[in-house]
Amino acid sequence: MSDSDGKKTLGLRGGARPGSVKQSFSHGRTKNVVVETKRKRVVVPKPGAGKPAASGPAGTTQAGDPSKRPAGISDAEMERRLKALQAAKAREAEEEAQREAEEKARAEERERRRAEAEAKEREEREREAKAKAKAEEEERARKEAEEKARAAAAAPAPEPAVEKDRAKAAPAPRKTERDRGDDRNKGGKGRGDDGGRRAGKLTLNQALSGGEGGRQRSMAAMKRKQERARQKAMGGSVEREKVVRDVQLPETIVVSELANRMAERVGEVVKSLMQMGMMVTQNQTIDADTAELIIEEFGHKVVRVSDADVEDVIQQVEDKEEDLKPRPPVITIMGHVDHGKTSLLDAIRNANVTAGEAGGITQHIGAYQVKTKDGAVLTFLDTPGHAAFTSMRSRGAQVTDIVVLVVAADDAVMPQTVEAINHAKAANVPMIVAINKIDKPAANPDKVRTDLLQHEVIVEKMSGEVQDVEVSAISGQGLDDLLEAIALQAEILELKANPDRAAEGAVIEAQLDVGRGPVATVLVQNGTLKQGDIFVVGEQWGKVRAMENDHGDRVKTAGPSVPVEVLGLNGTPEAGDVLNVVETEAQAREIAEYREQAAKDKRAAAGAATTLDQLLAKAKADENVAELPILVKADVQGSAEAIVQAMEKIGNDEVRVRVLHSGVGAITETDIGLAEASGAPVIGFNVRANAPARNSANQKGVEIRYYSVIYDLVDDVKAAASGLLSAEVRENFIGYASIKEVFKVSGVGKVAGCLVTEGVARRSAGVRLLRDDVVIHEGTLKTLKRFKDEVAEVQSGQECGMAFENYDDIREGDVIEIFEREEVSRTLD
Structure with a gap:
C-alpha cells in the first residue's frame, strides 16, 4: 500500500501482488477480473549448515551478487540455473500468447455463428412472406380465370382480334394496399414475378396481348381453346372420338413404322414400350408379339401378315385391252464372237460403237434405240459372244421380243452360235438369221443355212419359217432388208403395253460409278418410269434421281421398250433383277430387306444341308x-x-x-x-x-x-x-550292265565288276538292281570306276566297277538298269 504523498509503505518482500484474469461467458462475451497472486518462496539450504538461502523478490537466488550467493555453489552451476530459469520464463510467455490467440479465434467463431443464425432467421421470415403473397396471387388469378370462363360461356366468343384490341385499350387494374405490400416484400419485383415458379407459363392476358417473350398462339389454336371452353361450360365432351384402325403386322416391325400405321405419336408408342420394360428408340425393331400388345393397348385391331406378304404391294394388275397401246419391239443381236454383231448394229445406228470396246469385242450388254427411215422405233440389245458371257446372252434372250442371230458367211455355225439358238428357243422368241460378211471372198451363205439345219433352224430358202437376210456390215448391203424383216416380225407379234400404270422393267446391266453411285441400265417393259418414282429392284431399292437415254441425254420419263440408265439406288443390283415401282419408301425398304434376308437364309440353308460325312x-x-x-x-x-x-x-x-x-x-x-x-x-x-x-x-x-x-x-x-500343277516326271532308259564278279574293297564295301551290255552307264544316273528280272533295289551309284580311275560314264561293251550307295547285297549274275529322270511342266487345257 502507498500513502497520499506517493511514498511506499513498509511491507514484506515477496508478498501478494495484484494481477488480472480474462473470463469467458456464453454468446462470445468476455470480462477481465483483477486478482491477487502470491509468489512461492524458494528456500535453498546451505551446504553443511542447513539454513535456508536468501532469495530475492522474484524468488531467485542472488547469483549476480557474490556476497549473497548460497555457499557451496560454483559459478558454472549458478550460470546453468539462471539459463534454466530464463528458458522457463520464455516458455510461459509463449504458452500465454498461444492461449490468448486461441481465445480470440473462439470468440470470432462464436460471433460468426451468431451472425449466420440471425441471417437465417431473416431469410426464413422473408420466405414465409413470399409464400403467403404467392398464395394470395394464385388465389386472385384463379378467381379471375373462373369469372372470365363463366363470362365466355354466357356470351358468344368474340373474335380474337377484337378481344386483343379490347385488352390493349383496357386500363391496368389498380393495386390495393395489400398488393403494394406484397411487392415490397418481394423486393419491388412486381406482381407478375413470383420467384420464377410461373416463368415460361402463358397466362390469358399474355396470350391475348401477344405475349412478353415473342411467343404467340396461332388463330387455329385460339379457336380450338375457345371451342373446348364452350363445350366444357355446356357440359359436352372435349375428347374426340377414337378412330380404330386395322394395323398390318409383319413378323418384325420398326417402332416408328408401327406408330405410323396406327396414326399415333411415336413418343407415345415409345413411352408405352418403356412402361412394359423395353428401353427402345423409334429406329429399333420389335417382334410381332410385342407390337400386338401395343396395338391392342392403343385400341386398334391387329392384322397379322407373313413376311412374304410385303411383296403384295407390287401391283400385279391385268391390263384391259382398251388401255394397251403399241410399243417398239425389243431386238437382241446374238451370235458367235467376231461374227460382226456390234459392227452390224453400228451400221444400223450409224455410230461407231465397236471402237469403244476393248479388243474390239463386246463385254457388256448395250441397249440402244434406232429410228428407221419409215419412222419406226426399234430397241436393240447387243450381247457379248465370248464363251464367258453365257449368262448375259441368257438375260438378253429373256427380255427380248425378237432375236437376230448373226452368223458369219465365211465361218458358219460355231459353239456360241449354237448356244444363242438354244437361248432363243428356251425363251420362245422368234428368230431372224442375219448372214453377215457376205462381201468376203470366202463367204458361203448356203453352208450357213445347211449347218443351221443340224440345230433345227430351217430358214425360208430351205422351205422353213425362219427369215434369213444376207447382209454386210461394212458395205451396208442388205441392212434395209434386215430392218424390213424385223418390222414384219414385229407386226406379226402385235406388241402392246399399258404406258399409264406403275412401271415394271428388267435390269440389263448394273455398275458402281465413282461420281454417280450405283447405276442400273433398265429396259422398261410395262408402264412409264418417271423421275421421282420410288422403286424396288431385287435386294435393292431407291428413288429415281435422274434418267439418261442411250445418247447420254437426261430424260424425265421412259415408256415401254425404252432403255434408260437409272440413278438413285442404294446399292448395286444384280443384272437380270426386276424393277417394280411402289408407293412409299417404307414399302420399298421393307420389300428389299425381306428379299435380302430370304437370300441369306437360302444360302445358309444350302450350307447347312451337307452332312458331317460330306464335310x-x-x-x-x-x-x-x-x-x-x-x-x-x-x-x-x-x-x-x-x-x-x-x-x-x-x-x-x-x-x-x-x-x-x-x-x-x-x-x-x-x-x-x-x-x-x-x-x-x-x-x-x-x-x-x-x-x-x-x-x-x-x-x-x-x-x-x-x-x-x-x-x-x-x-x-x-x-x-x-504353275501350281506338280511337274510330270518322265523316266528315260539309258543302259544295262551285268555283274560278272563281286569284290570286297576295304573302305568301300562290295564292288561289282560289270560289263555294260547296252547303252551307257553314267555316274549321275539312277540305277535299279534286277535279280531274275525282279527289282530288288533302286538307288544311286556311290562310285563308277574304269580300271582305277573314277569316270563320269562308261560306254557299251566296256568293263567297269560299280558300288551302290548304302547297299551291299549284290551277287554275280545280277543285272543293273541305268536310267535318268526329267521333269516336264504341265498346263491346264
Missing part, C-alpha cells in the same frame, strides 16, 4: 487340291459375273481357282487387306485402284493386275494356275 470327305479331298485364290473387281455386274463363271471352269482334280470376292467398282483398301490376308492377287477388269489402295498394295506387296479384254484375263489365270 469330312470334302475336307479330305481339298487337302490334295492346290488353290489359286484371286479377288475380282469389274466395272459392271455382268462382267464380274462372267469372270467368276469363267474362273470356276478353270482347273482339274489337282488345282483350281477360287474367287475370294467379286464386286463392282474401283479397287479399295479393303480389297487390298483381304488380298494380303489370303495371299491372293487382285484382278481389275476395266477398273483401277484408288490412291490409298495403290499405296497399301505397295506397302503390303499385293499384286494388282489390270485387264480390259476377258481373253487375256482367262489366259493369264490359266497360266498362273498351271
Whole structure:
C-alpha cells in the first residue's frame, strides 16, 4: 500500500501482488477480473549448515551478487540455473500468447455463428412472406380465370382480334394496399414475378396481348381453346372420338413404322414400350408379339401378315385391252464372237460403237434405240459372244421380243452360235438369221443355212419359217432388208403395253460409278418410269434421281421398250433383277430387306444341308487340291459375273481357282487387306485402284493386275494356275550292265565288276538292281570306276566297277538298269 504523498509503505518482500484474469461467458462475451497472486518462496539450504538461502523478490537466488550467493555453489552451476530459469520464463510467455490467440479465434467463431443464425432467421421470415403473397396471387388469378370462363360461356366468343384490341385499350387494374405490400416484400419485383415458379407459363392476358417473350398462339389454336371452353361450360365432351384402325403386322416391325400405321405419336408408342420394360428408340425393331400388345393397348385391331406378304404391294394388275397401246419391239443381236454383231448394229445406228470396246469385242450388254427411215422405233440389245458371257446372252434372250442371230458367211455355225439358238428357243422368241460378211471372198451363205439345219433352224430358202437376210456390215448391203424383216416380225407379234400404270422393267446391266453411285441400265417393259418414282429392284431399292437415254441425254420419263440408265439406288443390283415401282419408301425398304434376308437364309440353308460325312470327305479331298485364290473387281455386274463363271471352269482334280470376292467398282483398301490376308492377287477388269489402295498394295506387296479384254484375263489365270500343277516326271532308259564278279574293297564295301551290255552307264544316273528280272533295289551309284580311275560314264561293251550307295547285297549274275529322270511342266487345257 502507498500513502497520499506517493511514498511506499513498509511491507514484506515477496508478498501478494495484484494481477488480472480474462473470463469467458456464453454468446462470445468476455470480462477481465483483477486478482491477487502470491509468489512461492524458494528456500535453498546451505551446504553443511542447513539454513535456508536468501532469495530475492522474484524468488531467485542472488547469483549476480557474490556476497549473497548460497555457499557451496560454483559459478558454472549458478550460470546453468539462471539459463534454466530464463528458458522457463520464455516458455510461459509463449504458452500465454498461444492461449490468448486461441481465445480470440473462439470468440470470432462464436460471433460468426451468431451472425449466420440471425441471417437465417431473416431469410426464413422473408420466405414465409413470399409464400403467403404467392398464395394470395394464385388465389386472385384463379378467381379471375373462373369469372372470365363463366363470362365466355354466357356470351358468344368474340373474335380474337377484337378481344386483343379490347385488352390493349383496357386500363391496368389498380393495386390495393395489400398488393403494394406484397411487392415490397418481394423486393419491388412486381406482381407478375413470383420467384420464377410461373416463368415460361402463358397466362390469358399474355396470350391475348401477344405475349412478353415473342411467343404467340396461332388463330387455329385460339379457336380450338375457345371451342373446348364452350363445350366444357355446356357440359359436352372435349375428347374426340377414337378412330380404330386395322394395323398390318409383319413378323418384325420398326417402332416408328408401327406408330405410323396406327396414326399415333411415336413418343407415345415409345413411352408405352418403356412402361412394359423395353428401353427402345423409334429406329429399333420389335417382334410381332410385342407390337400386338401395343396395338391392342392403343385400341386398334391387329392384322397379322407373313413376311412374304410385303411383296403384295407390287401391283400385279391385268391390263384391259382398251388401255394397251403399241410399243417398239425389243431386238437382241446374238451370235458367235467376231461374227460382226456390234459392227452390224453400228451400221444400223450409224455410230461407231465397236471402237469403244476393248479388243474390239463386246463385254457388256448395250441397249440402244434406232429410228428407221419409215419412222419406226426399234430397241436393240447387243450381247457379248465370248464363251464367258453365257449368262448375259441368257438375260438378253429373256427380255427380248425378237432375236437376230448373226452368223458369219465365211465361218458358219460355231459353239456360241449354237448356244444363242438354244437361248432363243428356251425363251420362245422368234428368230431372224442375219448372214453377215457376205462381201468376203470366202463367204458361203448356203453352208450357213445347211449347218443351221443340224440345230433345227430351217430358214425360208430351205422351205422353213425362219427369215434369213444376207447382209454386210461394212458395205451396208442388205441392212434395209434386215430392218424390213424385223418390222414384219414385229407386226406379226402385235406388241402392246399399258404406258399409264406403275412401271415394271428388267435390269440389263448394273455398275458402281465413282461420281454417280450405283447405276442400273433398265429396259422398261410395262408402264412409264418417271423421275421421282420410288422403286424396288431385287435386294435393292431407291428413288429415281435422274434418267439418261442411250445418247447420254437426261430424260424425265421412259415408256415401254425404252432403255434408260437409272440413278438413285442404294446399292448395286444384280443384272437380270426386276424393277417394280411402289408407293412409299417404307414399302420399298421393307420389300428389299425381306428379299435380302430370304437370300441369306437360302444360302445358309444350302450350307447347312451337307452332312458331317460330306464335310469330312470334302475336307479330305481339298487337302490334295492346290488353290489359286484371286479377288475380282469389274466395272459392271455382268462382267464380274462372267469372270467368276469363267474362273470356276478353270482347273482339274489337282488345282483350281477360287474367287475370294467379286464386286463392282474401283479397287479399295479393303480389297487390298483381304488380298494380303489370303495371299491372293487382285484382278481389275476395266477398273483401277484408288490412291490409298495403290499405296497399301505397295506397302503390303499385293499384286494388282489390270485387264480390259476377258481373253487375256482367262489366259493369264490359266497360266498362273498351271504353275501350281506338280511337274510330270518322265523316266528315260539309258543302259544295262551285268555283274560278272563281286569284290570286297576295304573302305568301300562290295564292288561289282560289270560289263555294260547296252547303252551307257553314267555316274549321275539312277540305277535299279534286277535279280531274275525282279527289282530288288533302286538307288544311286556311290562310285563308277574304269580300271582305277573314277569316270563320269562308261560306254557299251566296256568293263567297269560299280558300288551302290548304302547297299551291299549284290551277287554275280545280277543285272543293273541305268536310267535318268526329267521333269516336264504341265498346263491346264
